[in-house]
Amino acid sequence: MTNTRVEAAYRRANTAFRNPTLDLLHGRYAPFVVAVLSLLFTADRPTVPVADAHVEVDEMISELRAAGYDEEDSPRLPAGGAREICRYWVRVGWLVPQIDDDVEVYRLSAYAVGALEIAGRAGASPTRVSRSRVRTLLEAVDRLAEDADVDPHRRLERLLRERDELDAQIRELQQGADPEPVDDESLLEEAENVLHLARELPADFARVAESIKAMQRDVIADLRRDIRPTGEVLREYLQRGQHVMQSTAEGRAFAGALRLIGDPERIDHLATQLRDLQLRSFASLLDDAQRAELDAIGRRVEQGVQEVLTAQRRASHVITAQVRTHDPVRDRQVDELLRSVMSGLQTWMQDSRPGSRVEPLRSFPHADVGHLRQTTSDLVPPGAPAPLAEARDVEFLDGDAQAWGGPRYTELEDYVAGLGDWFDLGGAFEEAADETRRPVDLLGLLEIAHRNGMEERDDVSVVEALRPDGTTRRFAFGAVTARTAKQENHD
Structure with a gap:
């Protein structure tokens, strides 16, 4: 054993x-x-x-x-x-x-x-087992126990106890009591503990960024090996690109921490606190390297957050671009071509000798298609097509198809001719027969009015058109007064 x-x-x-x-x-x-x-x-x-x-x-x-x-x-x-x-x-x-x-x-x-x-x-100087480090450990254990405890009664008792302690401290300060001063030695221990905790952050941020990049490489490799339908691949991988931060354990942990340190105001407040600490008397007990390290905590946090977010944006962009250009058929063809090349190389290696040369393919071969036929050798001379017949002479076998056709200009012109010298286009359309009150007939009537001469008014006309299937549709347009016939200009 x-x-x-x-x-x-x-x-x-x-x-x-x-x-x-x-x-x-x-x-x-x-x-x-x-x-x-x-x-x-x-x-x-x-x-x-x-x-x-x-x-x-x-x-x-x-x-x-x-x-x-x-x-x-x-x-x-x-x-x-x-x-x-x-x-x-x-x-x-x-x-x-x-x-x-x-x-x-x-x-x-x-x-x-x-x-x-x-x-x-x-x-550096050896880390001491100080009151600050032990308190940090105990507070972390307390927070873990509190977060794991789901009993509402114990949580309520704990919150009430904390409130009573805070109320007692507030009353003492309101009554003029001075807060108990903390000696410089204890503050120095606190500062060393802060530096110890801060040294862990750069590596943590770097690990999160590299885990996102590793996930990006895995996604691209999986995508190139994927033989599923393109639509299914697009949906899955675009979703992974949009939620890349949730795709790794480090990314999920960072997303939780980001809620604490991602607020610019919180970062500014942290920088202000660090500058104020440099002015305290205990700061003189720190050496130059420690003071520089304490002053750089805010920048390290900000740079670490930016590094992770940049990796997230880059991974989302790369995954999305790869998915949009993903072509399983082309990828399989390339893979088959590479396999055939490797197979041919292995076959050549079996019979080749040291110093053997391979003649390179300098151009692709041309297809020999022979002589293409250029004429049809039709003995019948080309003739002109038969003239088109008048529309009224054409026999429509399907009456419904004709009803859904374009404007009936002949009926509309005959109808307009009996309306007098001028007429209101909206009123004329409303009073027309049902078979010439289709939406296309309204356009035909507007065309006739424009051709004969019309005047636009400031009010609005509203008409109701009747489709061949019996449904209706309402149209609104600027009111128009039109002539019944085109006026000729005489010198």
């Missing part, structure tokens, strides 16, 4: 040391990596342009080599230039390249942030 427990513990430890965080700290050049990354990336500089990073890393290497830290018998600096070193850090997962405003930049991965945090804690 002991061997089994030891083996299990060894496997867990071996897995842990394969983590890039411990790999960074356990590597041969760990002091160099920690020193360079801690100087290259700061709270005010979370990303560095790639070109600038290469120049700065080159300068740091030159200074350390000039100071004698790269001895031949025991080299403590990696070989190669800054470009090769940074590319290696990207490959092992310590740096993450990305594009910001059309500029390629580096940022620390969550593993590197965690490693720098561990190195920073180890190099």
